[in-house]
Amino acid sequence: MYPAKFDYVAPSSLDEALRLLSESGGEAKLIAGGHSLLPMMKLRLAQPATLIDIRKIPGLNEIRVDAGGLTIGALVTQAQIASSPEVARALPMLSEAAEKVGDLQVRNKGTIGGSLAHSDPAGDLPAVFLAADGEVIARGASGERTIRATDFFVDILTTALEENEILTQIRFPALAPRTGTAYAKFDHPASHYALTGVAAAVTVGDGGSIHQARVAVTGVGVKAYRAEGVEQALTGRGGDALQAAAERAADGVDCNDDIHASAEYRAHLARVFTRRALATALERAQA
Amino acid sequence: MKISMTVNGKQYEHDVEPRLLLVHYIRDVLQLTGTHVGCDTSQCGACTVIMDGAAVKACTILAVQADAAQIETIEGLATNGELHPIQRGFWEEHGLQCGFCTPGMIMTTVDLLKNNPAPSEEEIRKGIEGNLCRCTGYQNIVKAIQYAAREMSGTRA
Structure with missing residues (x-):
């Protein structure tokens, strides 16, 4: 599969890249690894007139x-x-x-x-x-x-x-003291895209209860989101609250429904992987 | 536009269209057809080559992005007619059936063993997860990689 025709430039400074970008009048796309953009261009879902390759710009690789x-x-x-x-x-x-x-x-x-x-x-x-x-x-x-x-x-x-x-x-x-983090993922076996991915950061307080939890879910809705209902259900609680809190992982989310997974199944995965990510994060916070 | 790159130790220079994919440059311009096009969607790994020391999927890289790069393909592995230990592993352990995925499997293994010379079976399976074999020959592919790891570390099977 070939992308549609385009011009290719590889500027060596950020200023030059910014100039090229503004001169393009919205017709240019930035490219680095290209592993999201090129597949879209091959399917003609994206047809930029110019690709600005930013990999030669120094200072962005640290x-x-x-x-x-x-x-x-x-x-x-x-x-x-x-x-x-x-x-x-x-x-x-x-x-x-x-x-x-x-x-x-x-x-x-x-x-x-x-x-x-x-x-x-x-x-x-x-x-x-x-x-x-x-x-x-x-x-x-x-x-x-x-x-x-x-x-x-x-x-x-x-x-x-x-x-x-x-x-x-x-x-x-920087993570607050006594914070544990974890990422739990259920991926598609060929593409390895997340059918569900959950990142969790849990901070425990002096008494061992959860001082703060941040939970974010990808693969389930149109964009990655913070599962605020889960976070609220955990504040001030202990590990015994995880299961019930995780049940809220897909609350209010219009879940994606496609050939890989139904909306109902994705919501289920979100709940299960939220529980798993939280359990690991909490264990690490307490360690 | 003008690009130059080193492929299997040999310097090449060509004038190419920006939309030419690296895999088509390698196959159609350089006539090195050992690198295959499978899914063309960066999933199957049949097009894997080594670019500046790292395994990459050449169907999802523009030839112009490989300007000034060092590329290795399956054709560059054997030296003086003698198979590379990874190639020997696939031969000895019957690591292929139809052979379509094999060049990609082998080039990924080059990267895998460079960073982890003695991988566990699990690490091998994780390492080659970006390469699909439709003859379902993973069992022997894992054995082939284990064979190569032993050979390359000097401990014979």
Whole structure:
């Protein structure tokens, strides 16, 4: 399958990329790993006039950990994240999710920036980004701005990024003491896309009860979402509340219904994998 | 547009359309037809090659994105007519039936064993999850990879 014709440019600076992007009048797409965009172009679901390859732009390929948390450049691949000991220490659920993306070859090309900016309803990293309460840095012609995870995903394949903005960095705040995180996934056996993926971050208080829980679900609705009903049902409670809280994982969500799984089955998976992710996260918080 | 890349140690330079996929560049322009096109949707792994040291699916990469890259294909593995230990493993352990998925399986194994020279059976199965075999020969493919891992680490079977 061939994509429709397009022009290809590979700028070597962010400023040049931004200029090309704004000159295109909305007809250009950014490409890095290309593992979400090229399949869509081969199916002619996307037909950009120009591809702007951002892989040559320096400074977008670093993983940094400091007291404030974890900062990852947009071009860092899922394979780099999955094999990073710093990420494994700082945010275990991100390691786990990156390691479960697609397969070895896909992880070697796919980037964290692409995964978030594409906002595939079945992408893994959006769930972790939400459960970690992260933020992205977006560069536009007039400067930089920060977008919080809770404001980032708008609809299917749609984010809060403006047409002429480039996502440059992803930040995950440092975990509070006594916080455990986990990612649990039920994937399609051929594509390895998530039929359901759940990221959970649980912080326990002095008495051992749950001080705060953040839970995010992907693969179930049109976009990854925070399961707020689950989170509320856990605050101030102990481990015995997990089962009942997890029952709310798909409440109020219009679940995807396709050849891979019915809406009813997806809702069921969301509940089961929410319980599992929470159980692991809680165990780690208490360890 | 003009691109140049090194494939199996040999330098190539061509003028290509931006939409030409790497796998078609390798097969149709360079005439290296050992790399196969299976699903064409980055799921089956038949098109796997090594790009700058990492296994990738060449059906989902543009040839222009591989400009200046180092590529290895199945044709580059044997040296002086002698099979690479991974190829020998597939031969010895009957790791193929129809053979269509084999080049991709072998190139993925190159990446797998480079990063994990002594993988467990589970790690092998996880490592090749991006390669589909429609003859359902995974049992012997796993044995072939175990054979190669032993050979490459110097401990003979």
